[in-house]
Amino acid sequence: MSTERNAETNAAGNAGISAVELQGVDKTFGVVRALAGVDLTVAAGEFVSLIGPSGCGKSTLLRVVADLVEPTAGTVAVAGTSARQARLDQRYGIAFQQAGLLDWRTVAENVELPLQVHGVGRAERRRRAVELLELVGLAEFAGARPAELSGGMQQRVAIARALAPSPGLLLMDEPFGALDEMTRERMQAELLRIAGETGAAVLFVTHSIPEAVVLSDRVVVMSPRPGRITEIVAGRRPPVAGDDLVPDTVEDVRETAAFFEAVTAVREALRKGAATEGHAE
Amino acid sequence: MSAPVGGAAAAGGVGAVAGPGRRFRGVSVIVAPVVFGAAVLVVWQLVVTVGGLPAFLLPAPTAIAEQIGAQFPVLLETAAVTGGNALVGLVLGFVLGVLLAILAAGVRVVSDLVTPVVLAASAIPIVALAPVFTTMFGSTTEIPRRLVVMVVVVVPVYVSTARGLRQVRPVHDELMVALAATRRQYTRFVRLPGAIPYVMTGLRLAAPAAVIAAIVAEYFGGLQNGLGSRISAAAANTAYARAWAFVAASIVLGLLFFLAGLLAERLVTRNRPGGAS
Numbered sequence: 059m060s061t062e063r064n065a066e067t068n069a070a071g072n073a074g075i076s077a078v079e080l081q082g083v084d085k086t087f088g089v090v091r092a093l094a095g096v097d098l099t100v101a102a103g104e105f106v107s108l109i110g111p112s113g114c115g116k117s118t119l120l121r122v123v124a125d126l127v128e129p130t131a132g133t134v135a136v137a138g139t140s141a142r143q144a145r146l147d148q149r150y151g152i153a154f155q156q157a158g159l160l161d162w163r164t165v166a167e168n169v170e171l172p173l174q175v176h177g178v179g180r181a182e183r184r185r186r187a188v189e190l191l192e193l194v195g196l197a198e199f200a201g202a203r204p205a206e207l208s209g210g211m212q213q214r215v216a217i218a219r220a221l222a223p224s225p226g227l228l229l230m231d232e233p234f235g236a237l238d239e240m241t242r243e244r245m246q247a248e249l250l251r252i253a254g255e256t257g258a259a260v261l262f263v264t265h266s267i268p269e270a271v272v273l274s275d276r277v278v279v280m281s282p283r284p285g286r287i288t289e290i291v292a293g294r295r296p297p298v299a300g301d302d303l304v305p306d307t308v309e310d311v312r313e314t315a316a317f318f319e320a321v322t323a324v325r326e327a328l329r330k331g332a333a334t335e336g337h338a339e
Numbered sequence: 340m341s342a343p344v345g346g347a348a349a350a351g352g353v354g355a356v357a358g359p360g361r362r363f364r365g366v367s368v369i370v371a372p373v374v375f376g377a378a379v380l381v382v383w384q385l386v387v388t389v390g391g392l393p394a395f396l397l398p399a400p401t402a403i404a405e406q407i408g409a410q411f412p413v414l415l416e417t418a419a420v421t422g423g424n425a426l427v428g429l430v431l432g433f434v435l436g437v438l439l440a441i442l443a444a445g446v447r448v449v450s451d452l453v454t455p456v457v458l459a460a461s462a463i464p465i466v467a468l469a470p471v472f473t474t475m476f477g478s479t480t481e482i483p484r485r486l487v488v489m490v491v492v493v494v495p496v497y498v499s500t501a502r503g504l505r506q507v508r509p510v511h512d513e514l515m516v517a518l519a520a521t522r523r524q525y526t527r528f529v530r531l532p533g534a535i536p537y538v539m540t541g542l543r544l545a546a547p548a549a550v551i552a553a554i555v556a557e558y559f560g561g562l563q564n565g566l567g568s569r570i571s572a573a574a575a576n577t578a579y580a581r582a583w584a585f586v587a588a589s590i591v592l593g594l595l596f597f598l599a600g601l602l603a604e605r606l607v608t609r610n611r612p613g614g615a616s
Contacts, residue, residue: 126516147519152517154514158510158511158513160511162535171518175520175524175528176519
């Protein structure tokens with residue numbers, strides 16, 4: 059199974075190289091300082107969430123890493139290279155709040171899109187799409203149209219698409235924000251299993267505190283005007299043993315005292331960020 | 340103009356009626372206009388025969404039907420000529436309109452040059468060009484009529500396609516940048532497929548217009564082998580019932596093109612909920 063191979067290559071190939079390294083990143087839109095002096099390192103295979111109120115720059119920060127937004131100042135390294143080179147080499151996969159599938163393509167053809175853009179042959183693309191759809195549990199929907207799928211299923215297709223080039227880094231901008239609570243919790247468990255199996259690092263934007271805590275190794279708390287990191291709290295990502303991570307594990311974590319402590323810690327950090335707002339400049 | 344969306348909504352509306360009600364609706368959709376049409380014909384016949392209207396004002400439906408029977412081979416022949424001109428012009432105009440719109444979407448200068456010209460072309464009566472084209476290309480060829488049709492067709496196809504090419508969802512835009520897609524890949528994978536419902540709407544609007552243009556273009560001289568030239572010839576010879584017979588054939592031809600355009604649009608967009616959303 060080649061997902062195992064990917065996990066090995068991601069872990070081995072990235073040993074010593076951080077998935078993301080940000081130093082003194084500033085971003086100004088006109089007169090608005092969206093990001094101010096952001097330093098952040100995401101280790102290979104690490105799961106890091108960005109959390110904060112609207113306008114704190116968490117989405118902008120994700121887009122800086124993705125080279126969709128150019129920073130005004132500071133350095134950005136992704137997988138040991140520049141953000142631009144990482145984008146051109148498809149070193150990261152990305153998923154947005156909207157699944158953004160192409161309606162006129164089948165589910166499998168949507169998953170193949172990144173590979174098609176990179177000129178991978180048809181047979182190899184098809185093989186990879188089948189493998190990824192198995193990974194996200196949608197193998198029997200390969201020939202379906204996106205419109206026939208529920209919101210949660212569409213988002214899983216979008217995750218499979220993001221994983222198509224076997225990236226060492228997954229960038230996710232509130233990918234479960236539009237889903238109902240039940241689907242959302244199921245998707246969180248799915249994502250942890252997938253991240254574990256592929257060995258990919260994840261940078262995850264959310265404004266749900268429990269979601270950030272249950273998924274992450276570290277929760278990065280941000281505050282607005284100007285967008286900056288106020289605190290980093292240890293998350294409660296459950297340990298992963300290959301395919302053994304089942305939704306129950308995540309459910310168990312949600313009921314532990316440590317989980318509630320971390321949730322409280324993040325909430326307090328957010329409150330502190332809000333209190334200092336206005337005094338920052 | 341939200342034609343594709345409106346079309347899909349209308350289709351959904353009919354499809355949403357369930358069970359026996361739906362079947363009843365389906366029958367009534369066909370039966371109601373047929374009954375109405377027959378009633379109009381009966382009243383028309385009565386007004387002409389009982390009321391004694393002169394034939395040059397309005398021939399009786401029976402007289403027209405008689406002419407349709409008598410002229411049937413000629414009707415088919417001339418309809419084929421006019422239909423052929425409309426089809427050739429439609430295909431040429433469609434290809435040209437789509438290509439121009441793609442070029443305009445990709446190259447700013449082309450857009451700046453072409454868009455005002457095409458929009459201006461939509462404002463002038465294009466059939467007015469017919470006599471000029473006839474003089475230019477001679478009266479022994481079909482080229483002038485086909486050119487008129489082509490110019491008439493280019494406008495809606497260009498406008499509709501250009502609009503479709505502009506309708507890219509922001510999430511697709513960001514996705515293609517994140518995937519490091521080239522401009523060509525962006526057009527091929529996202530913009531063109533996304534524009535197809537709009538392209539088909541342009542075709543549906545252009546198809547009946549192509550028939551009208553082909554018929555009217557024949558009124559201004561040239562070969563005397565199509566429906567339009569037969570209508571004007573019969574009217575000039577006071578053969579009013581015969582003129583109406585060719586008018587009836589023109590209506591049928593126009594309906595055929597309209598239905599073909601509608602069918603093509605439905606077939607292409609059947610897997611697309613909400614049009615180009």
